[in-house]
Amino acid sequence: MASRAFVAPAKPIFRASLRSSPSNGLDAFIPQLRKMVFEYCETWPTSANMRTYILNHLEDVARQNPHCEIVVKNRPHGEPIVRGFYLNTRDKVIGLKDYEVNGIQKKVELLLDSSGAKIRPLKGSRVVESTTEAARGIWSGMHVDAPFKI
């Protein structure tokens, strides 16, 4: 090549502004639920199942999930609820008025398993979510044995 190509100086990279992207679960897993608040009424019958649950099952749940703070709060003349606070600053509130004790158990498990992310439709634009392009590579018309000839 006779002419020399123009070479622009490389842009400086400021090291203090570099960062890595998260990968929760790849090596260490951080459970996303940080606190659960159980609110119930002392007198009303709608909170009866909730009171039973708090007396019988809540301590076991707390022992099995030491990453989660558990708060029991009085809600006088109100319906029982459980409020879950997550690390992404969102919270989920579940009303437990019409549930039996094992129903309350299921809802507590729901809160424990959730990530706190907003529930969005699974299909449509969110069909594939990945940080890498493709495992087998993107197809290229230049890298086949017999490229298409017009």
Next chain:
Amino acid sequence: MGHAQKRLYSTAAKLAIAPSYIRPFPPKESFKSSPPFDPEVWAALQPPAKSAFFAFAHRIGLGTILTSEKTIQQACVHPSFLQFHQQYYPKEPLPASNGQLALMGNSLMGLFASEYLHASYPHLPLRVLKAAVSAHVGPLTCASVAQEMGAIPLLRWRRQPGTPTRPAVMHTDALSSIPRAITALIYQERSLPAARKFVHSFFLSREADLRTMIKFSNPKKALMDTVAKFKREKPKSRLLKETGRFSNSPIFVVGIYSGPDQLGEGFGSSLRMAEYRAAEDALHRVYLTRTPTHLLQLPSSTFPSERGDVFKDGPEGEYVASPIGEAEVRYASSGRSHIDEDKDDRHEDEWSDEDI
């Protein structure tokens, strides 16, 4: 109820404060008109609940290591908080801060990241290695990890503007001190291998793209010098595939060969761009070669995992140093690059092209 009291209740409800663990509520200062009472300042001075600290320790898998609430609390207090605390509660003892712990933890994290990245990428140029270490354990990543761990409600700090003698303290600076302090705490409570395991799980398993950090202002020249250093044939670029040469959207695929071996391949809408990308691809393949994880040898594996004598043998046994990678080519070093110069069969800046 006055305006100050109402704001007090709403602010307290938003933060991780449990009324059973704080000073008498409502505070006496809120009833006095002078000095004027600020509920946000009051809320920032209160310690988080004990249960929050223990939950945090369990969340990051250190429930058995960080057993004392005092140590976890110490890890979450930034030194900028001390003066603030002294100003409002002069009679109370100052809380312990994480300044020294963060300093030690920062050094430890730098050590673990450097040895891991150097062992994983033996041919990486020095500046890129430094950038990679910053990407993996630098201030922004530490702040990010602290946020993902849920340390934001536990952090106690105070925003400070920069002075001529001291840099400014922003939220990221204060947050980044928490994972560093935790690393130092693990080193104190257990051993160096335990602290290394923590840093590997939380920091070195994260994704940082190194290809964006390797930039060459002249990849063709750099490749020429690299190939000469490895005593291979001069690189030749060959056009492999092309389409649409005189249209408005041509595509050229160029490969760079040293003898029969292909070093790199690149595409582009012009021949020069394709060649440029091919040279960059070839250089990436050299400098980003990665050691497989099962063959990784880290110098810190020589440290023992029990407390006591540091000079005892480590659990991994005898450390065998991996061969030092090829040093980077300093192509803009005005003749000081120490590459063999055979002036007989090699001319500077000559690139051999075929079929273009």
